[in-house]
Amino acid sequence: MYIGAHMTSPLSTIPQRTIKIGGNTFQIFSHSPRMWKVNVNPNDNERELFTQEMKKYGIENDKVMIHASYLINLASPNEEVIKKSVELMKKELELASLLKIKYVNVHPGSGLGENEEKSIQRIANSISTIMKDRPENVELLLELVSPKGGNIGHNFYQLKKIADLSGCDLYFTYDTCHGFDAGYDITSKDGMKKLMDEIDGTIGRDRLVMCHLNDSMYPLGVHKDRHERIGKGFIGKKGFETFFSEEFFRTIPMVLETPGDDPEHEEDIRVVKEIIEKVIS
Template identity: 45%
Template sequence: MVKGIGAHMPTSKGFHRVPKETKEIGGNAFQIFPHNPRSWRANPLKDEVAKRFQKEMEKEVLDYDNAFAHSGYLINLASPNDENWEKSVECLKSEVLICRQLGIKYLNVHPGSHMGEGEAYGISRIQKALDEVLSELSDLQVMILLENVAPKGGNIGYTIEQLAAIRDGCAFKELIGITFDTCHGFDAGYNITDEGAVGELLNKIDALIGLDRLKMIHLNDSMNPLGSAKDRHAPIGEGYIGEAGFKVFLSFEAVQNTPLIVETPGSNEEHAEDIKRIKKILSAIGVM
């Protein structure tokens, strides 16, 4: 049985709409932005907003282990610009507080770009940022999930080794997990369409970080070939990974035991189609 399937959900009409809309598209898991992702502003929620969301979670019988938040686009924890770095840290703190208000236990973060300063510099910068956030807010027990990214623009975190290095150097590593994005991974050269390569990937995650720290999978097809370093998501089965590739990837128990979140282009209706395709693939391999 698969732990969770869902999509990144809109919140423009209110957080309280998310649980019901998740069920309506055939999901039992979701990801949301805790605030406008294109703004530094991440104000605390009114108590009634948080309580209404929690009431709907209970009504729709959704598990908080399948509920995720995604940090804003402006955050760059590796930034060499002090003002931008400080804004990033403060914004991340605010996001952790919003997650706590909602009851969400996992906050997904792109590690950031070193902007030409080099990998070692960027990693140390990210570690410093995470330590500052978690030293202040560790008692809230919101886990930061570092997401693998495509290898472009000075991005850090396009290999499992880089994610592990970031986590290993943090003082609060017990509050740091990871997310694996299939499009980003494929574009970085992880051939998730090959059984042997998937086995190696999962073994590497287990050895360097621990499979128990893999809390979410972003299940996205890729518009570009293996190793292209582009980061362009495609609907499930319509990219270079394809239904056959996802059939290989989804056949692994460690993948099935991790919530699967679709971040493909389109509306709730289109995400419903992606979820149908995922369930069809899982049925074909005898899981659903």
């Protein structure tokens, strides 16, 4: 089982801190997620130390990921924003390659009220441009998002269409809070069957390689997108028992994006392990 949390800097301390909180995977920002300007320096000492610490603590490079900047909007109707977003995504992939991290996760974007089909095509075109120059050792993940704010990619049909139109081999991340917000009821057996059937009928399980593990502050399908700590929201411990009764989600890396820092993440990881132990016992 691979479980961990979104970890904050200093970068070189993350592998050791991950092990300390009971994890063996993690997610990071490779730079400030609220800045367009990024320094891609292949001789950065902190990055070199980070890669050494990854080896020292035995954390696998293909079980961790970078979360791309929140500024990126590959669906924007503003051409200047699209240009800046594409260039920043290229740098995100470069940084991942320098850090020897296989996956970079990104929200597909919002058309800001524009026609859905146009927005999907714009995302696909943006991805095609980005992937032409990507480093060979890095893969792009599209995250299933909440429908909040006109987001595209809040179901697997949209994600599949983006991948098909882009002509690129893409991978995907499922977020339990985003999915719950979008109407995927992972607290019920019928809801889990619907989710797995949709995955199987669109992107396929082999392409869903990461999971953001978050409870939800709001009820099913209300489009609010507010993460809560595990067991303290509307999914709850019982809901996560149902979720983890699907063996598939016990086999892919699970990364917490729950409120708090290392102490809170350590507690949430312990709760998740207890839930899974109960499910499989």
